[in-house]
Amino acid sequence: MLIKAGLLIDGTGSAPRQGCYLSLENGKIAAVGREGDFAGLEAEQALDYSAYTILPGLIDVHVHLFLEGISDPKARAGRWQETKEMTLLRAANNAAVTLKNGVTTVRDLAGPGGMSLALKQAVEKKVLTGPRIMTCNRAISITGGHFHYAGGREADGPDEIVKAVREQVKAGAAWIKIMLTGSVNFETGNAGPMEFSFREIQAAVTEAERFNRPVSAHANGVQAVRQALTAGVQSIEHGALLDEAAVDFLRSSPAYWAPTLTPFLQMLHQGHFSPQTQTGLEQVYAHHCAMVRRGIAAGAKIIAGTDAGAPGVQHGEVWRELGLFVELGMSPVQAIASATGLAAKAIGVTDTGVVTAGKNADLLVIDGNPLGDIQSLRHIVQVYKKGVGII
Template structure:
């Protein structure tokens, strides 16, 4: 069992704190953590009466950079394979154990919070919250809602039985018409959803839809948004084309995923409605290089080329216009290991600080937990990582954890400390030290 470093009070000494709100580094800082939250930040020369208490843990960071734990706003923690049919047909218990390992690896990369975009349910979230498994804080939608033949309908053209997409481990549920949409949203709310996911356009992994088609009628979309808002939730939507994105925003969808094929009209709508864009650029690069090997059916792999080279330009256009942007990856199967590489892709068209904000400050705003996550500030949860180097100058400080990651803390618990009592970094996993 993982030997977590736990104490009511922890002093993080000699830290160089990255203030993501103001975009500055604060050297020679002490961060006082009490009962899972940040109590205060202060210069090292200030007196710390807690240091004399026997139960206090003191960690000397030796000038390493301390920043908020990372937030990935588009993951699929159940996706241990890129072949979603294989996932649907597997044992729920097997899928849960696979998800536990995927989440554990995410945490050890520095992601202390993730937003699941279809598949994870209240059971996985509860297991993390109760400490049964180690993983990031989990925000869930349950099953995504798809029309017949939509992106979450995994049936091949010759299949007719809908039960294949209604199993306990399905990513989505097929619903048609306003009454079915309303009931499905209410069911996901009942099952503990933090947000609602709609499939509003074609996708890569789905077998029967074109990438460029629209899905769900305007009435169905508006019904889902209304039901979500009545539950004080919001809707996120799978979209690629400008038309799909624009329909979604005009119907009240708050979080638009992927968005590789947007145009200036989409940008205008993002700004007018204050909607969020969550690009997932690394997944297309990974799918192009190893998607088939990871389980993606060959018959749908051709769709990758339709979006692969468009996403970076869409991101640059949105960034320059001032669109709300959050960090996402959307990786499947063995490709989860590329999760940090999204930083390097985005840094091609954005300043490093803006990319970091997308995975901290901005993502927390999207998740409606501003001030509690995504910042190093009094009152926030002590979800923190320390790295050797300055990510404002070199984004590779974040993309190469085997070289630079020094500490992962979530809720005041230390889950990883380089060469410390909790483990050492070995190929993206935490191994217990001997001796």
């Protein structure tokens, strides 16, 4: 197949190109060039997207497919009471919605009962329609720690941590996820105590490294992020309570940062909080934005994760996170790279994320120019996953 692009944004962070052609073969991008560069393919037979923008399929580095972005507390509580069968069916629908919204790869950072692995296998076997799924399987927390209630693997002490890591590897996890703090308490302005000791974090990282598995850390506070980075964690999730020194430390490390701004902004609009909580949320969000702005200016490796499934955060809405990145100082090209080429590097996939020969033909065709209006990413014309049109 030959495709003609009006504007091509390749996901590398490079300047866009106009009037390019892409040839696709066996689900891969065979070549990118100009009219007349493709032997045996006639330009007039090309699929004409000359009025549109083509870019790589988007990558969301932080989702929970088993959850839905329900804001109402009562309705959300009801979801937790549903059977695992119903939850799995909802997760399958969330996966399909994700792909239709132009997100062709996700990193699912914890679900109950092997659910995310079942979805991954079902998509790979074409039983279900959905994005490519990388997953940690079950998140590892201390006994009674954050997310234990959502099917997390509770473990205490280095020896139990080692066993928990091995269990995830055995199950098929591509990543290991550890929970180092709780969520942010907006009334107190903190995320509770460190939930793992430094020795426990080291045990998780060391054991994961033995099996060539990177480690992602849910960490909101300064101490948790510093200890995670010192231990060698490859990905920091949230980091909502960092200070300037912690942001600079993160910038100087090899780790990536998924600040997941979208849930905080969405919660601001929900109206389900007391005045005290609402004020605290506003303060936390303003601080978080300021630290992300600092990270962007300093060149921290910031990547797009929506925390899809969190209150108010629907699946496939990466455009929201990218819009916030642009507001905080990223160029639109950089923001797109944070959900394509840079995101691919961050989560360890080498066959997608950029539009270049040899990569999977995971493509997003949109009506509009996201370099002028990043939210034009919402105006989807077609999504390709390995060269197959989805819409």
